Amino acid sequence: MNDLRSSVLALVLWGVALALVYMPGSAWATAGAAAGLAALAAMALRRRSGAGLIVLALLCGAAVATTVAGAQPKREMLAENDGHVVEALVEVTSSTTIGRDGRLWFDAQTVEIGPPLQAERTSAPVRVGIEPIDGADLGAQVRVTGQAKATDAxxxxxxxxxxTRAEIARPATGIFAIAATTRADFIVRATRLPEPGAGLLPGLAVGDTRAVSNELNAAMLASGLSHLTAVSGVTVES
Incomplete structure (x- = not known):
């Protein structure tokens, strides 16, 4: 029974989160409505079976809605840069991979962002593509200037x-530096193996597809196996 209740609660929260991600404008209204309904349910159903689950689901739904609503101002502020040149200081939060456009792609969290020489401190998730450079490792800070494009809901x-321009502002430190060094050493050793393993192994193990030949990449895409070189959701970019 507890497993069933947990599953129901999880499904409700996933449903609320999914709906609000695509309709963020209704997040505050949803949070208020859910909190109000939770209070009413607590009073009206306090002695009935399942009342606790209903109240908990409503309160958790209110919390999810509040989280979405709280993130919207920063996302809207970043969306105002759509089509403009921006300068940003970002911290890398994912593995990097070379896209089919030749850029080095990674997920990041902004530290500063805005028009060139007018960047302001703000923290929001972005996706960055730059010319390949050494040092863009998980945990490193990269200063990048380029064209911004808003994303869909x-x-x-x-x-x-x-x-269009990027430089390493601060290399990865601590555990991230150790991981980056280990990853780099593995890639160097793997590329000494006979082909096609030399190019494929780094992609399979750590998501580094730079050594994958165009022919092998095309064959993997044609056979639907390109997902094998994905690490933490990072795949070959278009």
Whole structure:
């Protein structure tokens, strides 16, 4: 019974979150309505079976709605940069991969962003594509200038930045630096193996597809196997 209740609660919350991601404008209204209904349910159904689950689901729904609503101002602020050149200081939050456009792509969290020389401190998720450079490892900070494009509702990133200039502002530190060094050493050793393993192994193990030949990449795409080189949701970009 507890498993069933947990499943019902999870489904309700996933449904609320999915709806609000695509209709963020209704987040505050949903939060208020859910909180109000929870209070009413607590009074009206306090002695009935299942009342606790109903109240909990409503309160959790209110919390999810509040979270979505709280994230909207920053996402809307970033969306105002759509079509403009921006300068941003970002912290890398994912593995990197080379897209079919030749750019190095990664997810990041902004530290500063805005028009060139007018960047302001703000934290929001973005997707960044730059010319390949060393040091763009998980945990590193990258300063990038480029064209901004707003994303559609439902995308995790609030903005996509097509970088024209980038530099490492701060290398990865601590555990991230250790992981980056281990990853780099693995890639160097893997590329010494005979082909096609030399190019494919780094992609399979750590998501680095730079050594994958165009012919092998095309064959993997044609056979539907390109997802095998994905790490943490990062795949070959278009």
């Amino acid at each position: 439902g995308e995790r990133a609030a903005l996509v930045i097509f970088g």
